[in-house]
Amino acid sequence: MEKKIFERPYIKKIRAGMPSKFGKPVKIDPLPFIDDLPVEELIKQYGSPLFVISEKTIRETFRKAKMAFETRYPRVQFAWSYKTNYLDAVCRIFHQEDAWAEVVSGFEYEKAEKNGVAGNKIIFNGPDKSLSDLKKASENDSLIHIDHFDELYDLIEVAKKMDHKPRVAIRVNMDTGVYPIWDRFGFNYENGDAWDAINRIVRSEKLELSGLHCHIGTYMLSTEAYRRAASKLGELAVRAFHRHNTLIKYIDIGGGFATQNTLKGAYYQGYDTAPSFDEYAESITSALLDVNFPDNKLPLLILETGRALIDDAGFLLGTVLANKRLSGGNRATILDVGVNNLFTSFWYDHEVNPVKDTSDHFEESTFFGPLCMNIDVIRDAISFPLLRKGDQFVIKRIGAYNMTQWMQFITYRPNVVLIDINGSTHVIRKMEDLNAVTAGESVPDHLQKI
Amino acid sequence: MKLKKSIAISESGFVFDPMSGESFSVNEIGMEILELMKQDQPVDAISEYFVKTYDVEASDFEKYFYDFIGMLRQYQLIEDNEPA
Ligand SMILES: Cc1ncc(COP(=O)(O)O)c(C=O)c1O
Numbered sequence: 001m002e003k004k005i006f007e008r009p010y011i012k013k014i015r016a017g018m019p020s021k022f023g024k025p026v027k028i029d030p031l032p033f034i035d036d037l038p039v040e041e042l043i044k045q046y047g048s049p050l051f052v053i054s055e056k057t058i059r060e061t062f063r064k065a066k067m068a069f070e071t072r073y074p075r076v077q078f079a080w081s082y083k084t085n086y087l088d089a090v091c092r093i094f095h096q097e098d099a100w101a102e103v104v105s106g107f108e109y110e111k112a113e114k115n116g117v118a119g120n121k122i123i124f125n126g127p128d129k130s131l132s133d134l135k136k137a138s139e140n141d142s143l144i145h146i147d148h149f150d151e152l153y154d155l156i157e158v159a160k161k162m163d164h165k166p167r168v169a170i171r172v173n174m175d176t177g178v179y180p181i182w183d184r185f186g187f188n189y190e191n192g193d194a195w196d197a198i199n200r201i202v203r204s205e206k207l208e209l210s211g212l213h214c215h216i217g218t219y220m221l222s223t224e225a226y227r228r229a230a231s232k233l234g235e236l237a238v239r240a241f242h243r244h245n246t247l248i249k250y251i252d253i254g255g256g257f258a259t260q261n262t263l264k265g266a267y268y269q270g271y272d273t274a275p276s277f278d279e280y281a282e283s284i285t286s287a288l289l290d291v292n293f294p295d296n297k298l299p300l301l302i303l304e305t306g307r308a309l310i311d312d313a314g315f316l317l318g319t320v321l322a323n324k325r326l327s328g329g330n331r332a333t334i335l336d337v338g339v340n341n342l343f344t345s346f347w348y349d350h351e352v353n354p355v356k357d358t359s360d361h362f363e364e365s366t367f368f369g370p371l372c373m374n375i376d377v378i379r380d381a382i383s384f385p386l387l388r389k390g391d392q393f394v395i396k397r398i399g400a401y402n403m404t405q406w407m408q409f410i411t412y413r414p415n416v417v418l419i420d421i422n423g424s425t426h427v428i429r430k431m432e433d434l435n436a437v438t439a440g441e442s443v444p445d446h447l448q449k450i
Numbered sequence: 451m452k453l454k455k456s457i458a459i460s461e462s463g464f465v466f467d468p469m470s471g472e473s474f475s476v477n478e479i480g481m482e483i484l485e486l487m488k489q490d491q492p493v494d495a496i497s498e499y500f501v502k503t504y505d506v507e508a509s510d511f512e513k514y515f516y517d518f519i520g521m522l523r524q525y526q527l528i529e530d531n532e533p534a
Pocket of ligand 1: 081084102125126215217218219254255256257304305306307308400
């Protein structure tokens with residue numbers, strides 16, 4: 001006789017009236033396949049936890065974003081924001097789709113070069129560029145986005161020894177109606193610093209002011225903020241032309257589009273609140289089309305979209321290690337995925353799906369990672385079908401910022417597998433081992449013997 | 451350990467404790483355990499029944515069973531205070 005399927009016995013107090021912090025349980029669908037490949041097989045072959053990236057989703061998402069802008073504005077260029085996910089294979093997919101590279105450090109710059117990106121298609125952002133970084137970027141004709149006056153003077157010094165003028169933009173911060181203002185980066189629009197920087201660049205005669213840049217924040221839910229940002233950069237461009245006869249060739253609106261992940265503490269789910277690419281594009285392009293650019297020449301519109309292009313393509317697969325009850329009776333579920341691998345669990349209530357079909361019974365639990373520390377919480381109040389040791393799960397929408405901000409802590413970082421558009425799998429970053437982790441260490445002579 | 455005598459169990463998976471006025475929902479497995487406990491079946495017999503009927507190892511069952519008893523104790527649905 002076939003035996004019946006066993007589910008963990010479970011009892012829950014019924015509370016009338018009071019809504020709990022766990023929210024209303026909604027049916028959670030299992031997620032047994034990623035791009036038609038069984039999750040169970042992926043884990044069997046590559047281990048648990050496991051990062052999986054769908055090339056198909058990357059390309060489809062990118063094309064959707066590009067379409068949203070190109071149908072509204074004639075000259076559009078995306079630059080892949082390396083910090084969001086700089087695994088070489090991932091960057092190269094974006095470069096194959098014609099994205100330039102947007103980097104914020106010497107390390108990221110080297111990575112873009114190694115990926116074969118031409119110097120004049122590398123945008124160099126950020127407050128931390130060394131003199132040698134500036135020199136290299138100038139020689140390669142990269143677009144250098146100046147963050148502060150100290151950097152501006154460094155670059156003028158570098159440029160004095162060059163036979164061509166480095167191409168630069170200034171990063172502008174501004175009031176877009178979303179607070180707090182990200183005024184730590186770049187030059188402020190309202191207090192006149194941005195205009196001052198433009199004047200000093202032009203007067204130096206050593207730099208070519210090619211563009212204007214902003215990055216107004218990340219996970220921006222307001223499309224109106226983008227409209228204001230685009231208008232203000234447009235206004236600066238027009239003013240630069242009238243005062244200095246300087247033609248601004250591009251306007252770079254940065255990144256910051258929200259994804260469908262739900263921010264911690266948000267009342268509504270991310271998929272109800274995140275604007276679409278079309279909505280962002282409509283605000284930005286209509287604001288630019290409203291500007292009276294000199295000679296009616298529209299500048300190139302550059303976008304440095306990061307998370308919104310890669311989040312959906314990334315999955316983190318894992319396994320339940322244990323179930324516990326805490327002293328107060330609350331359920332705790334220990335996963336093999338911790339905050340070392342899922343940095344973004346500090347920002348988001350990530351959506352978790354079981355791999356197999358479950359019963360309709362839900363249990364209120366906290367999902368802990370395996371690290372020996374209190375902050376290792378993946379979801380602190382989740383209503384979830386009953387899980388048992390060994391059950392597998394999939395965390396969705398984790399492609400952005402995790403494979404760069406992850407920590408090697410206590411254990412090795414896992415394999416990262418790419419599913420290509422034909423459904424074949426490729427390890428694009430192999431699981432660390434002792435050699436990989438200790439490669440940079442050395443032991444002084446007096447400590448050789450213990 | 452014994453279930454409190456006054457506890458009412460409905461077939462649809464609801465448990466009512468008239469002493470406290472609290473009600474609870476249980477899943478099917480929990481329900482079966484409660485019924486066997488109501489009949490004063492010893493732990494060994496309960497375990498034997500589940501291992502025979504369900505796809506579960508005795509050691510696994512024991513783990514989940516005592517976890518469940520822990521929840522019952524938490525909700526004060528159990529009469530004695532002896533440790534599980
Ligand atoms: C200058 C710059 N551009 C682009 C991005 C990408 O932003 P997002 O991932 O929010 O789209 C960032 C991220 O912080 C950034 O600092």
